[in-house]
Amino acid sequence: MDRELLLEIGVEEIPASWLPGLTTQLGQVLEAKLKEARLDTDDPIETFSTPRRLTVRSAHIAERQTDLEELVTGPPVSAAFAADGSLTPAAAGFAKKQGVPEDRIERIKTPKGEYIGVRKHQRGRAAVDVLPEVLSGVLRAMTFPKQMRWDAALNDGKGELPFGRPIRWILYLYGGRVVPFTIARSPLAQNSRVQEINAGANTYGHRFLTTTGRPGRAVKVKNFEDYRKRLAEHFVTLDRNERHDRIARELDAEARRRGGRIARSLVGQGMLDEVPDLVEYPVVVSGSFAHEFLQLPEEVLTTTMIHHQHFFPITGDQGKLQPVFLAVLNMQPEQPEVIARNMERVLTARLRDARFFFDADREKPLTHYVDRLATVLFHKKLGTYQEKATRVQELARWICADVLKRPDLADHAAEAGRLCKADLATDMVRELTELQGTIGGIYAREDGRPEEVWKAIYFHYLPVGVEAHAPPAQEQLGKAAITWAAVSLADKIDTVTGMFAAGERPTGSRDPYGLRRAAQGIVRILVDLPELTGLDLRLSLGQLVRADVDEAFWSFMADRVRFVLEQRGYDPRNVRAVTHSAITELSALTAKRKLEVLPEFTESPEFRQLAILFKRVKNIAKNLDATAKDVGGRLTEPAEKALAAEVDRLQPMIEATVSSGTGYRQAFGEAAKAGPAVAKFFDDVMVMADDPKLRDARLRLLRRLERLILQLADVSEIVPEEK
């Protein structure tokens, strides 16, 4: 009979950002370990979590392991039987060791020859005897963004058990009974106050809230339904979605009550996604702050509220920020107003600090802080931020004038480049580092600099996301769209090329300078240049990078281009096909335009035919000595003449497409039509003919075809996987 399995790992507060991932992981790990242990389950495994518990439940786990059929091989047949057919001592010893009668020995054919062997039937053990090992395996297999040692060990021969946070209790029930399990403590730590942890039938409710008895005491449970109910009684909402919905609902209601609404555009999804993982029992309260602080830049107010206090700002009519905040408590307070007053005091202190920094910073114009950058190091081999600012200034000027072809805006771009790092020397950014760039932009605006300059500074750390809708949008950029692109590109190119020159390359998961993100930012701007700036320029990376860079840099950039395109959801094979050319010459925008239409063709029979044969075209075309003169051979066969006519037909059209950068749909469609002609050519024509002139002419035809198609894509990459 199947029975319910319930496991709760009670922990000290797990970081909110880890919780969703760990919850999923626990389910996957348990499923894998149950499978390894041959304990069948029909139902999907359910997982739950709060900051203080990771819970997993399966409604039906088999009572026994499935039986195991095992074939054990022994010595080779040649060593197993004596001349008279009787068993040698080696073979007899094998049977004895395996615990089977000698007549059960079989001959087994293997690729290495014939061996003797026995089939063993192992009856499955009771689930309750196997489940302790399953939990050992689960605890060992869990991985964390950062793990800690806490003087714990398992008796599985592997010693110490690091974990994400200390485990304080284990609830482990199978069919309503406790599965015995123990976490041992290191001998150096163990004493009356550091004790081993034994699995039991107890859970623990909210730290401070309870309907009966003392808060935080042990609560005995019988099964999952009982567990969930008892937790609810003890102020723990186990289901994350329930917590999330309740928070969203209460926030909206409280915001309405205070005459506004949650400023979702300011808050973003981030905090609403995080808060449910910070609390076991969410309750919303609201507070207010003095009107005078509304004179501070909105960004300063919202950053202080959101990033520092996890408070939700609210907006009133016309999206204007209100002097009100909402907070999600992990508490059902007796007097909510007491907590609200305390939170108001903290926020006011922070806002007063912010105003102090703002006023102090604003005593001098932003240019003043460029000089102070001489005391801020960018990198020991690349100098200070002042030196970086000078490089970015010149690079931005050149990109704006010569690459983006807007010399009229070059002075603005250069000015924004010179000023874009200045805010790193301001008190405000030293306090609120997440506002770098934003503060510089605001101060430049206050200094009376034009939109082309201040917004270019404001947004120059963007783009961060690679998605098409990730900020900034062209409407946000306004008149600064082009100067922004110049400064953002200049800053990132300077960082990536400089860091590569300084030997700081990302390796594996290590990328302390965020070079991957910077490089993706460069690619993102090039890919979306028309949407972001209105400029329809097909820029290659080679046009942008003036610095002396090596092969490693280019191969890193090529990976980033492919990464960005794959993140956009394009098939990796198609991505390879359109990024085959030298990375210095590759236009990411052109690649994207090809990828937008390519899926329309990849499934058509003609296109598949072309794709499959194209590899052959490339291989054979290699036989042509590219430096040799055309010896003037003539094509003779109908199939080759037909192919030559196809190439003649395609050439002007493909070349026109490539030079205009538009019409890829038609070009791919027409190219696909060449599929049958190529197939007929390979059916009817022997390329490597004896006649050298004829051979040369045929090779030249294939080379022409190859060159032509490659201008669109290396279609041999697209060959569909064989079913």
Place this chain on the structure above:
Amino acid sequence: MTFQDLILRLQHYWSAHGCLIQQPLDVEVGAGTSHPETLLRVLGSRPWSVAYIQPSRRPDDGRFGQNPNRLFKHHQLQVILKPSPDEVQQLYLDSLEAVGINPRLHDIRFEEDNWESPTLGAWGIGWQVMLDGTEITQFTYFQQVGGMDLSPISCEITYGMERIAMFLQKVDNVFDVEWGGGKTYGDVRLREEVEQSKYAFNQQTGISAERYSTFHRHLFDETYAFAQDLLKGGLILPALEHCLKCSHLFNLLDSSGSVGVTERMAYILRVRQLALAICKQYVEEEQGAANG
């Protein structure tokens, strides 16, 4: 509750829970962690539980007594529990009750905040404890000190005493906190904050930047060399004190703008090397003593 009562109550609480009550280190430090009662005691295997107040100097945080929340010198109450008991979070929460913070009336959270001190080769895992949105305590399970893995693991609880006093007394300016006997924090410490801030930033001192810089560099170099000599002589505690003096001298050079960027890194690295050497030698002697 006055500032001095707060200190006394917490010391009483931890004394009742098995801690020795030690005294502050009489050398300038930036945090209670630098005190040998933490830095050295958490190394090696011997159990140790201790609590003490540590006045902590942070030259860069000096605000001439004008900022209601920031100080050149603040007070930490530092608790070290080695090994860390299973009930350590509850013990901590009970200590808040002992000073009149009823957890059922407030919103108390343990929010992720790991601690790291590259200069001491030390890091730990833990939280900042938030009381109605105010950070009042840093709670850390030490993992490494002096670049060495710790066993057993110690728990460090660092209370920000000014913050807690402001919370309890419901005042918005630290200088308005009642220290004791009707005297305010400002009565006791304002003048010191003003003068120490001037000194830390070398403003209105009448001392030239060059003289300020030369004096402190000279002190740093001499103290550093002497610390190395002390260490060679096996005098670990005096060597550590001289190392901490170097760290403070560097902080002053930094806050007064006397060091350039590349030089800054070099100073940090030198202090780190010395601190690591001291910790290492301490552990070797501990092990030697245990084996002998």
